[in-house]
Amino acid sequence: MRIFAATSRYVQGPAALEALGQHARALGQNAFVVTDADMAKLLGERVEASFAAADMQASIRIFPGEITHAAIESLAAEARAFAADVIVGLGGGKALDTAKGVALKLGARSVSVPTIASNDGPASAAIAVYDDNHIMQDILHLPRNPELVLVDTQVIANAPVRFLLAGIGDAISKKFEAEACAAAGAHTLLGTPASLTGLMAADTCYRILREHAVAAVAAVREKRVDAHLEALVEATVLLSTISFENGGLSLAHALARGFSYLERARGTLHGAHVAYGLLVQLAMEKRDDAFIGELCDFYREVGLPTQLQDFGLDQPTSAEIRQLAASSMESPSVKRFAPPVQAAQLEQAIERVQRLTATA
Numbered sequence: 001m002r003i004f005a006a007t008s009r010y011v012q013g014p015a016a017l018e019a020l021g022q023h024a025r026a027l028g029q030n031a032f033v034v035t036d037a038d039m040a041k042l043l044g045e046r047v048e049a050s051f052a053a054a055d056m057q058a059s060i061r062i063f064p065g066e067i068t069h070a071a072i073e074s075l076a077a078e079a080r081a082f083a084a085d086v087i088v089g090l091g092g093g094k095a096l097d098t099a100k101g102v103a104l105k106l107g108a109r110s111v112s113v114p115t116i117a118s119n120d121g122p123a124s125a126a127i128a129v130y131d132d133n134h135i136m137q138d139i140l141h142l143p144r145n146p147e148l149v150l151v152d153t154q155v156i157a158n159a160p161v162r163f164l165l166a167g168i169g170d171a172i173s174k175k176f177e178a179e180a181c182a183a184a185g186a187h188t189l190l191g192t193p194a195s196l197t198g199l200m201a202a203d204t205c206y207r208i209l210r211e212h213a214v215a216a217v218a219a220v221r222e223k224r225v226d227a228h229l230e231a232l233v234e235a236t237v238l239l240s241t242i243s244f245e246n247g248g249l250s251l252a253h254a255l256a257r258g259f260s261y262l263e264r265a266r267g268t269l270h271g272a273h274v275a276y277g278l279l280v281q282l283a284m285e286k287r288d289d290a291f292i293g294e295l296c297d298f299y300r301e302v303g304l305p306t307q308l309q310d311f312g313l314d315q316p317t318s319a320e321i322r323q324l325a326a327s328s329m330e331s332p333s334v335k336r337f338a339p340p341v342q343a344a345q346l347e348q349a350i351e352r353v354q355r356l357t358a359t360a
């Protein structure tokens, strides 16, 4: 058996925000919008105008900042009182996941409007729930992917470039993770072997990043939308998600889990962790130095991290490297790799990446 899952409508372009109501209208009447204070101020009026033009009722609510079970519960009560049938997340990953959590509680339709392209979350059915210390507690799943994902590329171009870099990091691993997952005979998050469509998406995602990332990053530094950025955003927001849900994850994402326990790496982004995690995965795959070195050259050109020093760990200690390896072992993605992984091998792979990138 194979299962393919994805959003049913993806809309992307400059000024796409003006078309939000028009596309959401097919899903319901009352839109409950979950966002943060900055986005409410920056985009709230445009969002309200777009729903009004589509004859929909809209209510914009500010979420508390961290996605916890308590935050989801309290917003769900407000959404119920509003008789919401469409729940819209507007903002970064936490606002979007909170909105998905509310949609799950209400059994309502889910819409994602990411204002940064920093990860593969917006189009995904997965909802990462944290505790107040930002340690991941739970992963919940919507019964279906968000029905609508709408990305205004001018909004993405106006956001700080570090977010786009993280999105590239979260996407660049997908081809290698899908291939490793398939080689291990492991299943995707849908519980089946990868579909050909999932593997194709992962491969295409990687090719688009290699072709357009450098130019797209340059465009965002100038807050400019061009064809390179359009291509890159489609890869990081749509293909990256199709890849991991339908192709499977592996060691790069296991390493990303490990990073959340590294005290000195606090505040650095998931996508940056994944980018580094991919280098470790390639070391575990026993790729030769030239292969890893070529990818590192590309990382440097784009602005992605190649060593632990890039996460604020100047002179990472062997205890930190051991901890990164050990906590990565807690991720279920560590099992989507063959042969079976031991913490000591991960530790050696991290050390190999550190040696390789130090001499470059």
Ligand SMILES: [Zn+2]
Residues within 6 Å of the ligand: 119, 120, 170, 253, 270, 274
């Ligand atoms: Zn990810």
